[in-house]
Amino acid sequence: MSVILVIEDDPSILRGLADNLRFESYEVLTAADGEIGCRMIREHKPDLIILDLMLPKMSGYELCRKARGEGVTTPILMLTARGEEADRVLGLDLGADDYVTKPFSVRELLARVRALLRRAQPPNAPPDELRFEDVEVDFRSYEARKGGQPLEMTRKEFQLLRALAARACEVVTRDELLNEVWGYENYPSTRTVDNHIASLRTKLETNPADPRHLKTVHGVGYKFVA
Amino acid sequence: MSVILVIEDDPSILRGLADNLRFESYEVLTAADGEIGCRMIREHKPDLIILDLMLPKMSGYELCRKARGEGVTTPILMLTARGEEADRVLGLDLGADDYVTKPFSVRELLARVRALLRRAQPPNAPPDELRFEDVEVDFRSYEARKGGQPLEMTRKEFQLLRALAARACEVVTRDELLNEVWGYENYPSTRTVDNHIASLRTKLETNPADPRHLKTVHGVGYKFVA
DNA sequence: CTTCCCGTGACAACTCCGTGACATCCCCGA
């Protein structure tokens, strides 16, 4: 059954929502502020996110925009307080898929949850663009910028980054990368992968010695986190 | 990029829509009532119209019918309030191409916008004319000028430039160019493409040794940027 | 027949990739 992450700081609403969703036999994860929510999205990859607009640490806006910028395509259902009309539209602008106004009818909310889950998203589609920190990458035009400055990247680097980003927050083995980027005919040593990772790091990471986005998982492979 | 006219009287929705469309790099025009909208359609000939049903001065119905009556074939995306079920049908009867019910998911709306534009202009519709720097090219008359001076260009050069310009800012591979310009029967070597690129550069680029508009993406193909 | 294009091939210059060697790090067992 689907996993739903609820990010809401009001404990009573949170509990009510979680109970109702569990009663409908969804698996429910909860987070009480934006930062925890953000981490849980990465770590647990829920099938749906229910997100309150007003949150401690990081607002629903920010979280939404950040997640979409990082290529998260999980459907987001926004919770807004009554009268936040302008906020509604803004929230949707940032990439939410639907919203419900508090106080809301539980039946309506459940109906919307079902509707959103029904529109399944094709997973692992390689992204056309990527943003994280001060880096912007466009895979259509083969252009990259860091801190606004253009960045020279080679074809292999683009391909490798794209393959990693398509499975963000997930460890990809060297063999998988070789298959996806190099294909079956050309099959160089796995050390080749390491070299390209290294050059990606020097170009994209603010501190290449302590990579925050292109991480090594010792004995397994590499992992991209936005 | 496409020009979209949004006719909507609610300022918050209007702003949200405009922001979002601009973020998707559409050019956005706005109008707050039907009369202004009507004039803007005539004056600016947008590629798509997003039209609220309920409007001051002239309703979405009227505007739609009037525009269609005047031969305007621009795709129209209608915005209807929830529960105006009957109105939807009427809207479609009057010549709207699609509709979205308020409150709407902006992602869904954007998907519909893309779909309508795709239908209206077959993908990568080649441009009829092109201007950049001091260069003007007219593909209808097969005429080109640089700095006001007429420029001799061959047929293949026009075709190649047009194919590249149809996908501006996007890398096009040599094989794709061969398909689009040379077709399937005559299939010369990919080096032929390079030669024509070279001659285009000597004619169009101010400094052919350092091309600014006809760029090479090593190992991938060529890219035109205006 | 002349003229203009177009496609090809050859060559040079250049980019980028893969490899190996060495340094460093991480994990695990003693």
Added chain:
DNA sequence: TCGGGGATGTCACGGAGTTGTCACGGGAAG
């Protein structure tokens, strides 16, 4: 806690592949 072995980071180099450029010949159009 320490040390060893495997895994990874880093660097430089040679070569393979890619592209820029030019000259030539064939063919179509006038």
